[in-house]
Amino acid sequence: MKDTAINVLKILEESPGPVSGERIAEQLGITRSAVWKQIRELRRLGYGISSSRAEGYRLEEKTNRLLPYEINKKLRTRVIGRQIRHFDNTASTGWIAKKLAAETDPEKLHGMVIIAEEQTGGVGRLGRAWVSPAGGIWLTILLKPKIPLDHLFMITMAGSVAIARAIRKEYGIAALIKWPNDIFIGDKKVGGLLLELAAEADTVHYALLGIGIDANISLTELSSPLKDILTSLKAEVGHEVDRVALLARVLREFELRYQQLEDGEYDSIIREWKSLSMTIDQRVVIKTINKTFAGEAIDIDARGALIIRKDNGKVERVIAGDCFQF
Template sequence: MNNAAFNVLKILDRESGKISGEKISEELGISRSAVWKHIEELRDLGYEIEATQKEGYHVTKRTTRLLPYEIKRHLRTKKIGSEIHYVTTTPSTIWLGKQMIREIENDISEGLVILAEEQTGGLGRLGRSWASPAGGIWTTIVLKPSIPIQKAFMIMIAASVAVSRAIRKEYDIGALIKWPNDIFIGDKKVGGMHLELSAEADVIHYCLLSLGIDVNVSVEELMPVLNREVTSISEELGYEVDRTKFLARVLTEFERRYTLVERNEYDALLREWKSLSCTLERRVEIRTLKKTFEGEAIDIDDHGALIIRKDNGKIERVIAGDCHIL
């Protein structure tokens, strides 16, 4: 993306009415033909810009793309999203994050957000396919937390709470969290997350937190790939939403909870997670690599493990596995 084109857009956004190409060229110190070129670049990015010879230019419709410029118009964070790397397509944003770290690790700031309009090879937990068509939010956040490695799961807790709260606050939809990493609306999945980290001994070098949220996505497009009950925010509302505003809300909500993680204020975060859980106090089926069993989900512990009271009264602690609500 051409930064010069966005300098033109800043001027257009600043003006309440139309502004002439001559005034834009004078302010930026470029020719009027260069102004026209940048206007065309903005149109190619999806902006609708009205132009008249006498009065000049005016933005009549904004792009629907997840452009960093548009996200930052709504973003109110100090760290998360201070830098945003945008691509139209990639195998996965976490793959891109790993590649960037290999090449320029020391130059990557904490809070970098990597965004793609679509992923061609998105993967979820346990290597499962993660359908990532255009219209969703597919992002990876680079984090460098100074916390014990055994508390890394709290980042997932913070992220799941943040996504649920963002959906609730923006759209008044009762999004809930299903252990370990899914966001549900009713009995349908609307989003999920994945965390990878690089650590040595008890020191975390970096974490890559990936979020996938079905925002303006056709459910018919998702179902053949996922083969399970899914939904999207637009499906629930009956209309498409502003993805840039919603993503800004997600990042803002996440930064608030991530700050709690960095301060080791885990109890408040766990209480909020529990208040949003659709897993606790429900009968569930647990599938691990070694066994399958049923019982009641009664709690999560300080390490993020799900506590199950089995039918025989015994307590089982589940660190990793699939949880199906019965």
């Protein structure tokens, strides 16, 4: 959204009643024709603005889009989200982040959030499709980590904790974390994360944390297999949620945990992750590339590996794989 449109919007927001196009033009030093052009743009962005020849323009309804202007009003972070790119539709926010990082020094992009109202080519773990229809929250956070290489995996843990905490604080819903990177409400998934690193040898050029939350997704629009395993916040609370408020909360919660990682407070992240885990102390079946086995998930270690006591009594660390709970 351009500065002129923002300035027109601010006038409408601050006015207790209708504002004439002439008055807006005078305040901003633009023509009435330019005012009308910005009103049209604001309406295109989802703002409900009424108009009448006698009274002028009135802001009737705010947009439901995740626009940077709206997010910044509630953000209150120092780094994460201070730069935002917003797209109505894109194949993948991760692809955009990679392109930006290739064109600009990642240090200058640290904390940037790339948001899409809808993704057509979202990718999850193991290259699986990430269904990303309109109504959800789909984003990538671009980071230039100052975290030791052997602790970078904890960025995902920090993100998982942030999402679970944000949902709990905003809606009073007991969101939990399912190892390795899913957010659940009850027995259904409501969100997920994916961490990608651009690195060579012991140098990390940048990290991308992809986040997806089924906020206002209508479950009736999902295919049958997905209906059985997914839920949305809209379905859980019985009405559409304020996506801007939730996203701002997630970014604030993430910045807090990310700062802990940069300060070397790894134990606090692990403790909080464990307190929100729906996997530890549960019977699970683990599928890795090489094998499948069952057992009880008894812990997560300092490297983020899931510790399984197998049915034969042996203990095994699982670094990566699919976890099915019963």
